[in-house]
Amino acid sequence: MLSTRTALATLRPPLRASRWPPRRPVPRRTFISSALQGLSDGFLDLAIALPFPPGWPPYASTIILVTVATRLVFTVPFSAKNRQWRAENIVIPQLKSEMSSIHKRVQQDMKQEGFRGDKQAVVAEIVKRTKPIAAARRKELLAQHNASPLPTILMPIVTQIPLFVGTTMVLSRVSAAPTVLDSESFFTLTSLAHADSTATLPILLGVITLANVESARWFVNAEVLEREQKVAKWTAERREKGEQILEPRKIYQTALRMLSVGRILxxxxxxxxxxxYWVTSATFGLFQSWALDYWDMRRRNRIAP
Incomplete structure (x- = not known):
């Protein structure tokens, strides 16, 4: 009997362990989570502190105000338009003016080397030798006028993407339940914490993005159009010969059009x-592009002969 009780006692779970629930692991706060929490709290405090008129929704108004302010501070000063303008209106014209001297120098070198051949072979050799010299001179001029293409391409990406992603993460964290944004409505949004049930804002975002792509040619001058026509003619001739020609500009525009649809989804x-936030940022970017393109067109016309 004693041995039976001892065996049952060993099989019975301890009562002390059943009184306490199992410990849950405490999530460790990383630098990113701490920064997001701090920015989220700062956004809520800012929305309460700003003296908006009584009828204005404080959180939606703060989102619009912060978006415009951050775009003005972090994206407008770092616009690549100035670099692009210097490349198109200073570097390219200067390189064109130097091409005749480069051709003469190449022809003199060929004469000194005793190059012989028919007219077609001579022209092909001149073109072959001129290309690397012109490319090196173009690179030198771009560096001299602070208009190198790589920084021009990377500058908008470096200045806009971190700001866009960071603000999106902060607002997503602020919108997580429970949140005070759940009680505020704006435009077609019944709640800032939930998606637009009418899909008006997503569609508007896609339309604005597409307008930014299509309106890029509104302020193109005659010189640029003429250059594009020459490039198109040259591309067509090369394709007739069976060569495969990539057109980065068209690929880029097609990708942006597809992005317009993807942003809606x-x-x-x-x-x-x-x-x-996305609609406000896209709207600001559209008007910024129009303003910079118009300013660029005025500057081109001012220096045109």
């Missing part, structure tokens, strides 16, 4: 606060 899945 993606925006439909994010909270209303993020949708409002």
């Amino acid at each position: 993606l925006a439909a899945m994010v909270p209303g606060s993020v949708q409002l």
Whole structure:
């Protein structure tokens, strides 16, 4: 009997362990999570502190105000338009003016070397030798006038993407339940914490993005159009010969058009606060592009002979 009780006692779970629930692991706060939490709290405090008129929704108004302010501070000063303008209006004309001297220098070198051949062979050799010299001179002029293409391409990406991603993450964190944004509506949003049920803001975002792509040619001058026509003619001739020619500009524009549709689908899945931020940022970018293109056109016309 004693041995039976001892065996049952060993099989019985200890009562002390059943009194306490199992410990849950405490999530460790990383630098990113701490920074997001701090920025989220700062955004909520800012929305309460700003003296908006009584009828204005404080959180939606703060999103719009912060978007415009950050774009003015972090994206407008780092616009690549100035670098692009210097490349097109200073570097390219100067390189064109130097091409005749480069051709003469190449011809003199060929004469000194005793190059012989028919007219077609001579022209092909001149073109072959001129290309690397012109490319080196172009690179030198771009560096001299601070208009190198790589920084021109990377500058908008470096200045805009971190700001865009960071603000999106902060607003997503602020919109997580429970949140005060759930009680505020704006435009077609019944709540800033939920997606637009009418899909008005996502569609508007896609339209604005597409307008930014299509309106890029509104302020193109005659010289640029003439150069594009020459490039198109040259491309057609090369393709008739069976060569494969890539057109980066058309590929880029097609990708942006596809992005317009993709942004609609993606925006439909994010909270209303993020949708409002994306639409505000896209609208600011559209007007910024128009203003810079118009200013660029005025500057071109001012220096035109």
